[in-house]
Amino acid sequence: MQVAVIGLGYVGCVTAACLADAGNTVVGIDSVAMKVEAVNAGHTPIVEPGLDEMVAANHAAGRLSASTDFARIDDVDVVFVCVGTPSAETGALDLTYVRAVATHLGTRLQGRSKPLTVVLRSTVLPGTTRNEFIPLMESSSGLTEGTDFFVTFTPEFLRESSAIIDFQNPPLSVIGAEHPASAELPAELFSSLGVPVQVVSTGVAEGLKYASNAYHAVKVTFANEIARICQASDIDGREVMSLFVQDRDLNVSAKYLRPGFAFGGSCLPKDVKALQHHADELAETVPLLQSLNDSNDRHIMRIVDVVKGFGVTSVAQIGLSFKPSTDDLRESPYVKLAAALEAEGIAVKAYDPIVDVDRLMGANAAFVEATLPHLSEMLTDSVTDCLEGAEVILLGTNNAEVCEEVLAHEAVAVVDLSGMLPVRVENLLRSRDVRPGTRAYTGAAW
Numbered sequence: 001m002q003v004a005v006i007g008l009g010y011v012g013c014v015t016a017a018c019l020a021d022a023g024n025t026v027v028g029i030d031s032v033a034m035k036v037e038a039v040n041a042g043h044t045p046i047v048e049p050g051l052d053e054m055v056a057a058n059h060a061a062g063r064l065s066a067s068t069d070f071a072r073i074d075d076v077d078v079v080f081v082c083v084g085t086p087s088a089e090t091g092a093l094d095l096t097y098v099r100a101v102a103t104h105l106g107t108r109l110q111g112r113s114k115p116l117t118v119v120l121r122s123t124v125l126p127g128t129t130r131n132e133f134i135p136l137m138e139s140s141s142g143l144t145e146g147t148d149f150f151v152t153f154t155p156e157f158l159r160e161s162s163a164i165i166d167f168q169n170p171p172l173s174v175i176g177a178e179h180p181a182s183a184e185l186p187a188e189l190f191s192s193l194g195v196p197v198q199v200v201s202t203g204v205a206e207g208l209k210y211a212s213n214a215y216h217a218v219k220v221t222f223a224n225e226i227a228r229i230c231q232a233s234d235i236d237g238r239e240v241m242s243l244f245v246q247d248r249d250l251n252v253s254a255k256y257l258r259p260g261f262a263f264g265g266s267c268l269p270k271d272v273k274a275l276q277h278h279a280d281e282l283a284e285t286v287p288l289l290q291s292l293n294d295s296n297d298r299h300i301m302r303i304v305d306v307v308k309g310f311g312v313t314s315v316a317q318i319g320l321s322f323k324p325s326t327d328d329l330r331e332s333p334y335v336k337l338a339a340a341l342e343a344e345g346i347a348v349k350a351y352d353p354i355v356d357v358d359r360l361m362g363a364n365a366a367f368v369e370a371t372l373p374h375l376s377e378m379l380t381d382s383v384t385d386c387l388e389g390a391e392v393i394l395l396g397t398n399n400a401e402v403c404e405e406v407l408a409h410e411a412v413a414v415v416d417l418s419g420m421l422p423v424r425v426e427n428l429l430r431s432r433d434v435r436p437g438t439r440a441y442t443g444a445a446w
Contacts, residue, residue, distance in 0.1 A: 001025070001189060002076040006101055008035040008066060010163070011121060011156055012082030013046050013055075016066075018167040019080075020058035022192055028066040029073065039066035050164050073108055078117045078185050081105075085122050095132065098122055102133045106140030109149055117150040117185040123209055129153040129202035130178055146179035152186050153177075153202045155209035173197045176205025218288070225286040229275065232282040259445050260419035261396065262299040262333035264322035266363070269293060269331040300333050303394070303415060303444060304340045310413055310438055312391035313346060318383065318406075319396025319417070320352040320375075327354045330367045334396050334417070339372045350378045351386035384409075398422065413438045419446070 001024045005016040008030040016039075020026040028039055035045040042056040058064035073079050083097035098120070105118060118137070120129055129152075134145045145151050153176035158166045173195045177183040180199065187197045200208075227237025245252050263269070272292050279286045307315060322332040329335050338348045357376040360368060368375050380386040383405045387393065393406060396417040403425045406414065411432040421429075429441040 001078060001185070003027075003078050003080065003189075004029055004073045004076040005080045005082055006030075006070075006073075007082035007084070007097075007122070008032070008039065008045060009082065009084060010046055010048075010160065011158060012080070013039075013044055014048060014051060014158055014163045014167060015080055015082055015121060015156070016064060017044070017051055017054045017058060018164060019189065020064040021054055022189075024063065024189070026058075026064050027072050027076070028064070029068070029070060030066065031068060033068055036066040036068050039064065048163050049161060054164065070104060071108070073105070073116070074112070076116075077114075078119060078189065079105065080119045080121050082121045085124060093125055095124065095128070098124060098128070098133065099136060102136035103140045106137040106143075109137070109141040109143055115147075115149050117152070117182065119186050120151065120153045121156055123155075123213075124153070124206055125210065126203045126207040128206060129176065134178070146182060150177075150179070150182035150185070151202075152182050153205045154186055154190075155205055155212075157212065168193065170195055174205050174208060175199050176202035178202055221288045225279075225284075225289050228284050229279050229282065229286065232284050258419055259443070261303075261417040261444050262296045262336075264331045264333045264336075265328060266330045269296075296333070297336075299444070300336050301340065303337055303417070304344060306415060306442060307341060307346060307392055307394075308344060310392055314390055315341060315346060315348055315392045315394055316386045316390035317341075317348055317350045317378075317394040317396065318352075318386060318402055319394075320350055320355050324397060324399075325354070327352075327356065327360070327364070329355065329360065329364055332367075335368065335372050335375070337394070338375075338378065342372070342374070348378050349380055349386050349388075349390065350375070351380050351383055355379065395421070398425075411440070413440060413442065415442045415444070417444050419443060 003019050003024045003026045005012050005026060006029045008016065008028045012028065016026045016028045028036070030036055038045040039055060039059065042059040044051045044055045055064060081098070081101050083101055085098060086094045088094045109116060120133055134151050137149065137151065138145055141149070143149055155174060157170055170193055173190050173193055175183045175186050175197060177199055178201065183199045187199070190197055223241050226240060230237035230240055249255065272289070276290050279289065317334065317338055320332060320334045320338070321328055322330070322334070338350060341348050357368070357379065383402055387406070387409045391412055393412060393414045394417060395406060395414055398418050398420040403421065407425065407428055411434050413434050414429050416426070426441065432440045434440045
C-alpha cells in the first residue's frame with residue numbers, strides 16, 4: 001500500500017519505519033529538513049533501539065523515503081497524521097499542528113482519482129476527530145467524510161526504548177471511525193499484527209488512549225505513595241508491592257475497572273480513611289490516596305445533581321446494600337444517595353429484597369441511624385410498590401426479575417447505577433418515550 005506519514009517525530013518515525021518493514025511503500029513528510037535528510041540518508045532522526053537499522057534497510061530497499069513537500073500525499077492511499085499535541089501553559093492540549101494538517105489535507109482532496117484515508121495518530125482528547133478534525137477537512141475541501149474521503153483515529157501504545165516491539169506486538173488493535181467504510185484500509189494495514197482489529201467510534205478510541213496513559217500514571221503514583229508510607233514505618237514497600245501484583249484476580253485484573261456506582265461497605269471506606277490518617281501521622285503527603293474518598297463522595301453527589309436536573313420531587317430507588325446478596329448497609333453509597341436526595345427535598349421510596357431494618361444490628365444499624373434514620377419509612381415491600389408514583393427510577397441492580405418489572409412499569413426516566421444491565425434491557429430503556437426534555441436512560445457516568 002502507498003502510505004504517507006506526516007510528522008517524523010517519535011511516533012511518526014517509528015510508524016513509518018514499521019509500515020515500510022511490513023512491505024508498504026512509505027514517505028515521511030516533515031517541515032524540518034534535518035529529519036528528512038536523516039531518513040533519506042538511511043538514518044533515524046530519533047534514538048530508539050533497532051530503528052536505525054530498520055530505517056536503513058527499508059530505505060535501501062526503496063520502501064522508505066522522506067520529503068518536506070506536502071504534495072507527496074497526492075499519490076498515496078493512506079495518510080498517517082503523527083504531529084505533536086504539546087501542552088499549553090494552562091495544561092490545555094495545543095492542537096495547532098493537528099488543525100493545520102487537517103486544513104491542509106482538505107485542500108489536497110479535490111481532483112483525486114480515489115478517496116484518501118486519513119489515520120489520525122496524534123494523541124487528542126475525546127471528541128476531537130469528530131468535532132474538529134473531520135469538520136476542518138470537510139470545510140477546506142467542500143467534500144464529505146465517509147463518502148468522498150475517510151478519517152479514523154487509531155491510538156498508539158508505543159513506549160520509548162521498546163517502540164518497535166510494541167508496534168509489532170500490540171496488546172490490542174483499535175480503529176476509531178464514524179463510518180464503517182473509513183476503517184477498511186487501516187484494518188487492512190494492521191491485519192498483519194496478529195491481534196483482532198476492533199472498530200469503535202472515534203471518541204471511544206480517543207478515550208482509550210487517555211484512559212491508558214492516566215491509568216499508567218495512577219499505577220506509578222499509587223505504588224510510590226504506598227512505598228512512602230511503608231518506608232516511614234520502616235517497611236520495604238517493594239516487597240509489599242511485589243506480593244500485591246501476585247493477586248491476578250482482584251489487584252491486577254479487569255475487576256473494579258468497569259464504570260458503575262461508588263464504592264462502599266465495611267472495608268474500603270474505613271481502610272482508606274485509616275491509611276489517610278496514618279499518612280498524616282507520619283507526615284507523608286499522599287495526594288492520590290487522600291483524594292479517594294472525596295472522589296467517591298463526588299460520584300454520589302453527581303447522581304443527586306442528575307436527579308435535581310430532572311426537576312422531579314419523587315424517585316424510586318431499587319437497591320440499598322453496598323453490594324447484592326447482602327444486607328450490609330455500612331458505608332453503602334446507596335444509603336448515602338437516599339439521604340442526600342432527602343436532604344434536597346426529594347421524596348425517596350426504596351426497595352431492597354434483603355434489607356430488613358428490624359434485623360439490623362451493631363455497626364450496620366448504627367450507620368443507618370446516623371445517615372438515614374427514616375429508612376424504615378422509605379422501604380417498600382415490593383418493586384411494584386416502590387415504582388408506584390415515581391418520577392425517576394434509580395436502578396441499582398441488574399436482577400432479571402426487577403428489570404422486567406421496571407420495563408413493564410409506566411415509562412419514566414431511569415438512572416442506571418449498576419452499569420451491568422443486559423444490553424437488551426438497556427436498549428429497551430433507551431428507546432422508551434418519557435417526559436419531553438428528559439433522557440429515558442442515564443448511566444451513573446456514561
